[in-house]
Structures are given as C-alpha cells and as structure tokens.
Amino acid sequence: MILLVMTYSNGRLAKASYELATAAQHLVREGKRTALVIGSGIDQVASEAACIADQVLVVDRPELEHYDPELWSAAVAQVARDRNAHTVLIPATRSGREYSPRVAVRLDAPLLEDVVSIEDKDGALIAERYCCLTRVSEIVEAKSTVNVVTVKPGAFAAAAASGQPCEKLALQVELPQRRLKVVHKSKEATDRVPLTEADIVVAGGRGVGSPQGFTELIGNLADQLGAAVAATRAVVDAGWRPYAEQVGQTGKTVQPKAYIAVGISGAVQHLSGMNRSAVIVAINKDPDAPIFKVADYGIVGDVQKIVPALIEELRR
Amino acid sequence: MRILTLIRQVLDAQEGVHIAKNAVELNGRKLVIDTMDEYGVEEALRLREHGLQAEVIAVAIGSARVEEALRTALAMGADRAIHVETDVALDAIALSSVIAQIAQAEKAELIFCGGQQSDWDSQALGAATAERLNWPQATWTRALELSGSLLSGRHDTEDGVESFEVQLPAVITTQQGLNEPRYPTLPNIMKAKRKQIRKDPLDAYAIEPKLQTKGVAFQTRQRLRKILDGKDAFTAASQLVDSLRNEARVIQ
Numbered sequence: 001m002i003l004l005v006m007t008y009s010n011g012r013l014a015k016a017s018y019e020l021a022t023a024a025q026h027l028v029r030e031g032k033r034t035a036l037v038i039g040s041g042i043d044q045v046a047s048e049a050a051c052i053a054d055q056v057l058v059v060d061r062p063e064l065e066h067y068d069p070e071l072w073s074a075a076v077a078q079v080a081r082d083r084n085a086h087t088v089l090i091p092a093t094r095s096g097r098e099y100s101p102r103v104a105v106r107l108d109a110p111l112l113e114d115v116v117s118i119e120d121k122d123g124a125l126i127a128e129r130y131c132c133l134t135r136v137s138e139i140v141e142a143k144s145t146v147n148v149v150t151v152k153p154g155a156f157a158a159a160a161a162s163g164q165p166c167e168k169l170a171l172q173v174e175l176p177q178r179r180l181k182v183v184h185k186s187k188e189a190t191d192r193v194p195l196t197e198a199d200i201v202v203a204g205g206r207g208v209g210s211p212q213g214f215t216e217l218i219g220n221l222a223d224q225l226g227a228a229v230a231a232t233r234a235v236v237d238a239g240w241r242p243y244a245e246q247v248g249q250t251g252k253t254v255q256p257k258a259y260i261a262v263g264i265s266g267a268v269q270h271l272s273g274m275n276r277s278a279v280i281v282a283i284n285k286d287p288d289a290p291i292f293k294v295a296d297y298g299i300v301g302d303v304q305k306i307v308p309a310l311i312e313e314l315r316r
Numbered sequence: 317m318r319i320l321t322l323i324r325q326v327l328d329a330q331e332g333v334h335i336a337k338n339a340v341e342l343n344g345r346k347l348v349i350d351t352m353d354e355y356g357v358e359e360a361l362r363l364r365e366h367g368l369q370a371e372v373i374a375v376a377i378g379s380a381r382v383e384e385a386l387r388t389a390l391a392m393g394a395d396r397a398i399h400v401e402t403d404v405a406l407d408a409i410a411l412s413s414v415i416a417q418i419a420q421a422e423k424a425e426l427i428f429c430g431g432q433q434s435d436w437d438s439q440a441l442g443a444a445t446a447e448r449l450n451w452p453q454a455t456w457t458r459a460l461e462l463s464g465s466l467l468s469g470r471h472d473t474e475d476g477v478e479s480f481e482v483q484l485p486a487v488i489t490t491q492q493g494l495n496e497p498r499y500p501t502l503p504n505i506m507k508a509k510r511k512q513i514r515k516d517p518l519d520a521y522a523i524e525p526k527l528q529t530k531g532v533a534f535q536t537r538q539r540l541r542k543i544l545d546g547k548d549a550f551t552a553a554s555q556l557v558d559s560l561r562n563e564a565r566v567i568q
C-alpha cells in the first residue's frame with residue numbers, strides 16, 4: 001500500500017495533505033492509499049483525511065501533542081513496516097523534511113526529497129526534483145521494495161474531498177522518549193492566509209526602508225489583495241519581520257499564482273524560494289536588479305510611491 | 317571531546333551553472349565549502365575557544381578535489397581532516413552511513429552539518445546521520461550554548477522559533493545567522509598545509525548509493541519581462557494592475 005502521512009495545522013488538514021493525495025494518484029503500483037494521522041486529539045483531522053484516502057490509520061496519543069522528529073519518524077516507520085507500505089509519501093514541509101530521513105534510514109529505503117513529479121515504471125520510482133538552489137531540475141530513480149518520498153508543497157493540485165469518507169482505524173505504536181526538549185516556543189500569529197498556501201504573495205526586501213515601511217507598503221498591499229506576506233533573509237535578520245515569513249534557501253519555498261517582490265534585489269538564495277511562481281512581479285528602484293531578469297511584470301521606481309499608487313488603483 | 321564538522325564542496329553560488337554530459341559541470345568551475353557548512357566549522361572552533369577541550373575533525377566524502385575544501389576548514393582552525401575519496405555520486409541516505417561509521421570510530425559526541433546542501437538542495441544528511449547513530453538532532457540552529465553535556469539553543473521551525481535543550485551526543489544542523497565564519501589568515505593557511513588529512517577509500521565503508529540521477533536540465537521559465545518606467549507612479553501602477561487583471565489574470 002501507499003502510506004500518505006498527513007500534515008495539519010490548527011486542527012485542520014493542511015493543503016499539502018490534499019496535494020499528497022493527488023501525488024499518490026500518479027503511482028500505479030497496487031495497494032490502498034492509506035492516510036496516516038499522527039498527533040493528539042486529531043479526530044477532526046482524521047475525518048477530513050477519510051475523504052481523500054481509501055483508509056485512514058490514526059495514532060492518537062497525548063505524547064504526540066507536539067511534533068518531534070524522533071517520535072514522528074518512529075511512528076511512521078513502524079506503521080509502514082507493519083502494514084507493508086511500498087511507498088511512503090510525506091509533505092516536504094520543514095518538519096517533513098526533518099523527520100523523513102530518519103524514516104528512510106529505519107526502513108533502509110531510498111529518500112526522494114522534495115519531488116515535483118513522480119511515477120513508477122517497471123519496479124522503479126522516478127521523480128523530478130530541483131537542485132543547485134532551484135536552478136537545475138534532476139531526474140532521480142530508486143529501485144527498492146520500499147521508498148520514502150517527500151512531496152514539494154504546491155507541486156501537485158489539491159485533491160477534491162469525496163462525500164463518502166472511508167474507514168478509520170486506531171493504531172498502537174511504540175514511541176521512543178522525547179530527547180529534544182522544547183523549552184520555549186514563539187509562534188507568530190497571523191490573520192492572513194498561510195504563506196505556502198496563498199495564491200498571491202507580497203514580499204518585501206530591504207528596499208522598503210524600515211519596519212514601518214514594511215507594514216505600510218507590504219502589509220497594506222497584501223491585505224488589499226487578500227495575499228500572504230513574505231520577507232527576505234535580510235529583512236528577517238534585521239529583525240523587521242518574523243522568520244516564519246522568510247522565503248528563500250533558508251526559509252520557505254513558495255510557488256503562488258503571483259509573487260509580488262517589492263524592494264527585493266533578487267539574490268540567488270532568495271530566488272531559489274520563489275522562482276517557480278506562476279507570475280513574478282518586481283518593483284525596485286534599481287533597473288539592473290537581478291529580480292527583473294526573472295520577472296514577468298515590473299516597475300522601475302521608488303517603492304514608496306509605486307506601492308501606494310498600486311493600492312489606490314486596486315481600490316478603485 | 318571530538319567534534320565532527322561535515323564539509324561539502326559545492327559550486328560557488330555566484331557562479332553560473334553549466335551543464336555538460338547530462339550533469340552539472342564542475343570541471344574548471346570555482347568550488348567552495350558550502351557556506352552552510354562553514355557555520356558548523358566556526359561553531360566548533362568557538363566552543364573550543366570558550367574553553368571546551370575538543371578536537372575538531374573536518375570530514376568530507378567526494379572526489380580528489382574535495383581536499384581543497386578540507387584545507388579551507390583546516391585553515392579556519394580544524395585540527396585534522398578525514399577525506400573519503402570517491403567519484404561515486406552518493407545520496408544523503410548512503411552518505412549518512414559513512415559519516416555514522418566515522419563518528420563511531422572516532423568516538424565523536426557532536427556533529428555539525430549544514431542545514432541544506434546547496435548542490436543537491438537536500439536537508440537529509442544531518443537527520444539521517446542522527447538516526448543511524450540513534451542520536452537526537454536539532455536542525456536549523458541560530459544560537460548554541462554548551463554547558464557540560466547539555467546543549468541549549470534556538471532554532472527555526474515551520475511556524476516560529478523554538479528554544480531547545482538536548483543532551484550530547486547529538487547532530488546539529490547549521491545555517492546563516494548562527495555565527496559569522498572567520499576568514500582563514502595567511503599564517504593559518506600555511507599551517508593548514510601541514511595538518512593531516514587522512515585518506516580513506518570508499519570501499520572501507522561498504523555502502524551502495526540508494527538513488528541514481530538520470531539527468532539534469534536547466535530549471536528556467538521564460539519570463540515576459542514587461543518592465544515599466546515608474547517615474548509617473550500612477551500611470552505605471554494603473555498599467556501594471558491592468559496587466560495583472562486582464563493579461564495574467566492573477567488578480568480580481
């Protein structure tokens with residue numbers, strides 16, 4: 001069977017989980033598409049997963065209230081082994097990419113990381129993924145009885161939920177002791193749409209001038225468009241914005257329908273996090289900024305004047 | 317205590333990518349230590365400079381040329397290096413076995429690894445190594461402090477920043493922001509030439525690649541590059557909104 005490890009936030013199944021269901025449809029090897037939900041108090045998530053899979057396995061334990069790479073990998077590997085999964089699909093979120101290597105080692109399986117396409121042919125699993133800071137795509141192939149695959153968020157369309165939920169089955173697994181002790185967590189709350197799920201992303205760089213400039217220009221433009229807010233590494237390092245908004249090599253990877261880069265020069269590390277966006281818009285005062293080379297639309301000019309003009313135009 | 321810092325030699329990020337014979341061309345190109353790995357070397361050196369009795373060992377697996385990257389780590393201040401020499405392309409899961417074997421043989425208690433390798437865009441090496449050793453891991457660290465065998469620090473997660481504590485032995489992955497890696501000074505570069513690099517054949521580790529790369533292609537999209545002059549902000553804004561609404565159809 002194909003094991004799909006569900007991801008969720010605030011008690012709701014995340015978009016990346018629906019995308020996993022679509023990715024699984026590209027695999028022809030037989031077996032049920034089995035969703036695995038791990039956590040504590042996850043009935044709602046399991047019910048939502050039941051609408052995109054052939055069966056749902058639920059590991060619901062108080063110790064699993066908070067994510068931990070060792071607990072998650074132990075649970076996933078055990079279920080995969082006990083139930084003879086030939087393919088384990090995990091969303092390539094930050095946590096998914098953190099615990100999936102441990103699953104692969106436990107199962108002695110290849111790891112196909114952050115894939116954007118997948119197919120199986122003559123006993124081989126073939127996937128496309130990006131490398132060299134997303135400048136190159138490579139085709140990788142694994143020939144193994146069991147494979148672990150992390151699927152890039154946004155690479156597949158979200159599967160539609162069926163009106164006929166499948167069965168749910170509670171499972172017991174053995175869990176190791178938690179060894180990474182989290183002593184404090186600062187979660188950045190936002191009322192906006194999650195960055196990796198947004199159709200439109202408005203991103204700001206140093207060129208917006210100040211934290212206030214960021215709020216006024218980027219925040220207001222994003223709110224006018226119903227968009228998510230993103231920031232460059234430089235802006236996050238300067239303490240203007242929280243890390244959760246960072247896009248690039250060391251932040252999130254996004255591929256929205258439209259990415260609007262404001263006051264961003266376009267370092268290769270930033271481009272690697274957004275250069276798969278369907279449409280890229282750049283606003284920058286420097287006509288030679290590298291961001292314009294990857295832009296579909298752009299304005300060379302003062303962001304302090306252009307962005308308010310854009311907001312006004314959108315309001316009309 | 318022995319600390320391993322994993323080194324990967326990659327194409328300089330400022331260099332353009334060339335493709336030849338269905339692979340990313342590295343011959344004749346400028347190769348450097350992956351910047352993500354430099355933070356690990358630097359952090360190990362800082363622990364030692366803050367009074368920890370530690371031997372810092374740089375470890376790399378790859379072709380003969382990888383020795384240059386190890387010499388850089390030695391010039392930064394690592395004590396010695398281990399180079400597992402091979403031209404075989406190994407994926408992170410296979411590589412982690414080599415590193416775990418070295419860690420066991422050296423009785424290492426702390427391993428630093430870059431958060432993401434910039435050649436294969438992989439984040440798997442640190443976690444896979446930790447699993448093979450049955451050690452805990454902390455990824456994407458931004459601050460670290462060692463007190464006895466208790467390592468505390470801060471790291472980035474999906475939706476925020478966490479402060480954590482973990483008992484050694486452990487694998488730590490590093491990133492920009494953790495520290496400011498030093499530049500090797502000329503005397504230290506000279507000194508590094510005399511430091512030992514142990515050469516191991518890959519055969520000694522009995523591993524097989526788990527993945528085959530079948531081909532590579534440039535990942536580029538044709539972009540329209542319709543760039544407007546913004547001297548008149550309102551005219552430019554109006555044209556852009558019109559394009560996004562009626563041509564690209566990405567906004568209402």
